[in-house]
Amino acid sequence: MKVGIVGGGQLARMLAIAGYPLGLDFVILEPAEDACSSHLGEHLCANYDDETALAELAEKVDVITYEFENVPVSAIEFLDGKCPVYPPAQALACARDRLNEKTMFRELGIGTADFANIESLDDLKQAVVQIGLPALLKTRTMGYDGKGQQMLREDTDLDAVWKEFNGVPTILESLVLFDREISIIAVKNVSGEMAFYPISENHHEEGILRLSTSQVDDPVQSQAEDYARKVLEKLDYVGVIAIELFQVGDQLLANEMAPRVHNSGHWSIEGSVCGQFENHMRAVVDLPLGSTENLGYSTMINLIGDLPESMEVLSIPGVHLHLYGKSARPGRKVGHITVCEDSAEKTQKILDQVQVRLT
Ligand code: AMP
16 A cells, blocks of 8 residues: 655654555655655655645555645645545644634633734734733744744733734733643544553753653543544544643643644654554554553653764663654754653663763
């Protein structure tokens, strides 16, 4: 069976790596000639909205998926009908727009930060009174890793901030004083079978995910699963989905969702019976899902900006190294490391050694 992937970054690379043992082949649509997944399948080098290339992709494969949410919805709609595409276009349309996703969360009874749609300076001034400060002004679309957002405080000049955002659609969100940030990775296959990974506890710096730890028997697991189940059902979803959540006391508030495999689930490659990449592949070609059970206490550290010395890192027993084939560049995710041991203490001990080698 042949699978088409729109987008050719590290997520496409890890999807293909997980798909080969299942006998799957890949065609990857990606405009960058030297993309890090381009040699993991046939590479169609074209823009995501190039209809000739999209038609060629649909012609060549049995099913299509995508690796990130900045693919235009129109491209997925164009493919739909020519070839099965998962996750469905409506999930992408919802996830690309913070207003749509937060509105859907609320409709499903899923808590969120207070928010307001902002289309003018007047809207912004009114929303600040309603929601209070501090608050976050975020672009509705194309924001990721903390990009396209600004904190507003009592002394912020709203006129100046609004000018900076230059009329792009935004939402204002109350600042949540969370106890921790977590995410739930869930998966549903074409036949409707669902599975949920143990939640990840996530630590960000400068808006970028640095470290995720899979949680064992976490008290909010069932609340997170309940949220994910509602979203999967509402969107007629197929594939892996990630929902990022803030925990405040024993309450979970949804921040955003990603209609794809997610960085906070990378630990599952070695840390669960069947990792998120393999389960996404199983879901879209409609195979039975693999078990999402923890194999131990897993932590994943992102490698950002600099490439580590493989020799150094792998000389520590228990370390799994993933390099994405990308060159070093400030702020760029170039790989990750996972440690999965049979106790949290053992995992931490190895991580301490890793941190020393990385600094
Ligand atoms: P986002 O782009 O929405 O994923 O935001 C990136 C990071 O900013 C999140 O992982 C949080 O650490 C922080 N953040 C985003 N929205 C809020 C909020 N409403 N309250 C507090 N922190 C937030």
